[in-house]
Amino acid sequence: MSDVSLGATHRTLRDEVTAELRRRIMSGEFGQGERLVEDRLAALLGVSRNPVRESIRVLAAEGFVQVVPRFGATVATLSAEEGDELFDVRMAVEGLAARLAARKRTTASAERLRRVLEEARQAVDEGRLDAVADLNTAFHLAVGEAAGNSYLNLMMTPMLQRAQWVFSQTAAARGPHSWSEHLSLYEAIAAGDEDEAQARAVAHVAAARRSFLTAVGRANRTKHAIN
Amino acid sequence: MSDVSLGATHRTLRDEVTAELRRRIMSGEFGQGERLVEDRLAALLGVSRNPVRESIRVLAAEGFVQVVPRFGATVATLSAEEGDELFDVRMAVEGLAARLAARKRTTASAERLRRVLEEARQAVDEGRLDAVADLNTAFHLAVGEAAGNSYLNLMMTPMLQRAQWVFSQTAAARGPHSWSEHLSLYEAIAAGDEDEAQARAVAHVAAARRSFLTAVGRANRTKHAIN
DNA sequence: ATGTTAGGTCTTGTATACAGTGTCCGAACT
DNA sequence: AGTTCGGACACTGTATACAAGACCTAACAT
Numbered sequence: 001m002s003d004v005s006l007g008a009t010h011r012t013l014r015d016e017v018t019a020e021l022r023r024r025i026m027s028g029e030f031g032q033g034e035r036l037v038e039d040r041l042a043a044l045l046g047v048s049r050n051p052v053r054e055s056i057r058v059l060a061a062e063g064f065v066q067v068v069p070r071f072g073a074t075v076a077t078l079s080a081e082e083g084d085e086l087f088d089v090r091m092a093v094e095g096l097a098a099r100l101a102a103r104k105r106t107t108a109s110a111e112r113l114r115r116v117l118e119e120a121r122q123a124v125d126e127g128r129l130d131a132v133a134d135l136n137t138a139f140h141l142a143v144g145e146a147a148g149n150s151y152l153n154l155m156m157t158p159m160l161q162r163a164q165w166v167f168s169q170t171a172a173a174r175g176p177h178s179w180s181e182h183l184s185l186y187e188a189i190a191a192g193d194e195d196e197a198q199a200r201a202v203a204h205v206a207a208a209r210r211s212f213l214t215a216v217g218r219a220n221r222t223k224h225a226i227n
Numbered sequence: 228m229s230d231v232s233l234g235a236t237h238r239t240l241r242d243e244v245t246a247e248l249r250r251r252i253m254s255g256e257f258g259q260g261e262r263l264v265e266d267r268l269a270a271l272l273g274v275s276r277n278p279v280r281e282s283i284r285v286l287a288a289e290g291f292v293q294v295v296p297r298f299g300a301t302v303a304t305l306s307a308e309e310g311d312e313l314f315d316v317r318m319a320v321e322g323l324a325a326r327l328a329a330r331k332r333t334t335a336s337a338e339r340l341r342r343v344l345e346e347a348r349q350a351v352d353e354g355r356l357d358a359v360a361d362l363n364t365a366f367h368l369a370v371g372e373a374a375g376n377s378y379l380n381l382m383m384t385p386m387l388q389r390a391q392w393v394f395s396q397t398a399a400a401r402g403p404h405s406w407s408e409h410l411s412l413y414e415a416i417a418a419g420d421e422d423e424a425q426a427r428a429v430a431h432v433a434a435a436r437r438s439f440l441t442a443v444g445r446a447n448r449t450k451h452a453i454n
Numbered sequence: 455a456t457g458t459t460a461g462g463t464c465t466t467g468t469a470t471a472c473a474g475t476g477t478c479c480g481a482a483c484t
Numbered sequence: 485a486g487t488t489c490g491g492a493c494a495c496t497g498t499a500t501a502c503a504a505g506a507c508c509t510a511a512c513a514t
Contacts, residue, residue, distance in 0.1 A: 010296040010475095012497065037465070048499045050277070053466090057281050061288035063381050069237040070466060070505060085376040092323040096315060149312040151389065154290050155382050162378065237505095239467065264495070275469045280496090297475060297496060 013047055018055040020045060025064050025075055026165045036065060036073040062158035064165070080216045083166045087209040090163060091202045093156060094140065098185060098201035100147035102194045109146035110190045116142050117186060120179060137164050139182055143201070146189065167208075172215035174208060181207065240274055245282040247272060252291050252302055253392045263292060263300040289385035291392070307443045310393045314436040317390060318429045320383060321367065325412060325428035327374035329421045336373035337417045343369050344413060347406060364391050366409055370428070373416065394435075399442035401435060408434065 021041070024030045036056065038049045045052070056073045059065045067073045101109065120135040137160045144156040167173070181204040188197040248268065251257045263283065265276045272279070283300045286292045294300045328336065347362040364387045371383040394400070408431040415424040 012296050014497080015296070039465075049466095050280075050498060050500095053277075054281055054284050057284050058288055061285055061385075063378060069239050069242070071507095072466065082377055086378050088323060088327065088376060089320075089379050089382070092319045093316075096319040100315065149315060150309055151290060151313050151386070152316050155316070155386070159378075159382070241467080266495075276496095277468060277470095298477095299496065 012051075014051040014054050017045055017047060017051045018058050021052075021055055021059060022062075022064060022161065025059070026161065026168060028169065030075050032075050032077045032169070034075045036075065038072070063162055078166065078169055080170075080220075083170065083212060083216070084209065086159075086163060086166055087205055087212070089159065090205045090208075093152070093159060094143070094205055095198045095202045097144045097147045097149075097152060097156065098189060098197040099194045100149055100152070101143050102189045102192050102197035104148045105146065105189055105192050109142075109148075110186075113139070113142050113146065113186050113189065117179070117182060120182075124176070124179065133164055133168065136178065136182075137161065143185070143189070163208075166212065170212060170215045170219060172212045174211050177207065178204070239278075241278040241281050244272055244274060244278045245285050248279075248282055248286060249289075249291060249388065252286070253388065253395060255396065257302050259302050259304045259396070261302045263302065265299075290389055305393060305396055307397075307447075310397065310439060310443070311436065313386075313390060313393055314432055314439070316386065317432045317435075320379070320386060321370070321432055322425045322429045324371045324374045324376075324379060324383065325416060325424040326421045327376055327379070328370050329416045329419050329424035331375045332373065332416055332419050336369075336375075337413075340366070340369050340373065340413050340416065344406070344409060347409075351403070351406065360391055360395065363405065364388065370412070370416070390435075393439065397439060397442045397446060399439045401438050404434065405431075 021030075021036075030036070038052050038056070041052045042049045056065055056067065060067045060073065064076055065073045066076050116135060116139045120132060120139065123131040123135055140160050140163075141153075141156060144153050144160075147153070181200070185197065185200045185204060188200050248257075248263075257263070265279050265283070268279045269276045283292055283294065287294045287300065291303055292300045293303050343362060343366045347359060347366065350358040350362055367387050367390075368380075368383060371380050371387075374380070408427065412424065412427045412431060415427050
């Protein structure tokens with residue numbers, strides 16, 4: 001009996017439904033405010049209503065859908081203001097994550113961060129944009145894991161998914177700056193400099209916020225409001 | 228059509244099951260690591276397995292239960308270390324909440340905070356200890372609401388419930404100091420002093436951590452480890 | 455013309471039934 | 485005596501069925 005059986009051994013239908021619904025919401029295939037009818041989703045995914053219902057509850061807890069009793073679930077709406085609010089939370093949470101990651105750094109966690117950075121570099125070179133977005137989230141999540149705080153991780157996972165959603169919904173994009181900022185953050189963590197790590201993480205999120213606000217401004221000028 | 232229909236109009240069975248299971252976990256009636264068999268919970272609460280299953284998924288997202296596919300759900304275990312880790316997260320998150328609450332203060336939110344403080348004072352006078360614990364959480368949550376950040380609120384609700392759980396599980400208790408700290412935090416928020424509000428919130432959580440660590444130390448000395 | 459009410463339809467909420475998988479225990483074999 | 489294999493049991497995963505409520509429409513009355 002090995003210890004490899006850490007959850008991911010089995011993957012239930014419901015897990016896949018949850019992931020698939022989340023993916024379709026994040027990709028914009030399910031638009032904001034769109035009604036999520038259990039029957040149709042079940043038919044669409046070739047399953048019964050039960051896994052769909054349970055998935056919807058999870059996605060509601062993550063903030064991706066809003067559920068009104070006896071009415072149903074709709075994809076959450078994301079005003080520009082709500083999108084902006086997320087950055088305040090991220091600065092606080094990710095700043096802490098970076099600080100703790102620097103404090104508790106291990107060779108294993110540093111190795112993991114470096115590996116994600118390397119994968120991202122390749123994806124950028126090959127122009128795989130969707131992979132870049134996923135790897136961006138993966139890097140931030142890896143910092144959270146390096147912090148070694150279980151509850152911090154539990155809350156960071158949906159938070160970062162939401163952040164990715166916010167970016168994709170606003171057609172906001174960050175250039176190569178983002179990855180140099182990641183590298184710089186990694187170095188501070190690897191050096192064990194808590195203050196610097198936190199400062200760089202906060203600055204990185206602040207830079208992301210500026211990109212977001214620019215994109216929102218652009219959208220407003222072209223009459224394509226975020227919501 | 229009034230705008231009063233804000234979610235809480237209807238209360239489904241599943242909502243009550245979720246609340247009831249959470250309550251029994253937080254009260255210790257369902258001990259850490261205890262297996263949660265769907266059939267038995269359904270029979271216990273007089274419902275079918277479906278509401279129970281959905282509730283378990285929600286509680287898993289909140290971190291109260293751990294679900295292993297094809298094995299089942301168990302009440303999450305809470306080591307002393309994990310309990311302590313929560314305070315780091317709380318300081319970051321609640322510090323932000325206090326700062327934003329001070330920034331966006333309104334007469335309505337200030338009134339609401341004052342009302343909770345008043346209710347708590349009465350509960351303390353009347354010696355209703357369980358109500359005091361709930362009102363403690365309610366105050367912290369009210370600060371979160373006063374911050375006017377929807378996602379911050381979404382994550383604070385389960386975080387504060389978990390904090391209450393940590394305290395009750397360790398038999399940690401805080402005296403009247405806690406409420407004078409609350410009052411002091413309220414005043415900083417009402418005065419709109421962001422820096423002071425954040426500092427007092429952080430100090431308050433830090434004080435709670437000291438109480439927790441004292442209780443854990445006491446438990447360890449008496450051979451009653453938290454887990 | 456407008457308000458109201460009754461019916462039908464759509465969708466959620468809940469329960470029950472079935473299938474599949476893992477666990478545990480005992481018996482047979484080494 | 486220890487080990488391994490097999491089968492019964494228990495529980496989860498998934499599907500289907502039924503109940504109840506909400507919304508929409510249309511006919512009717514005022």
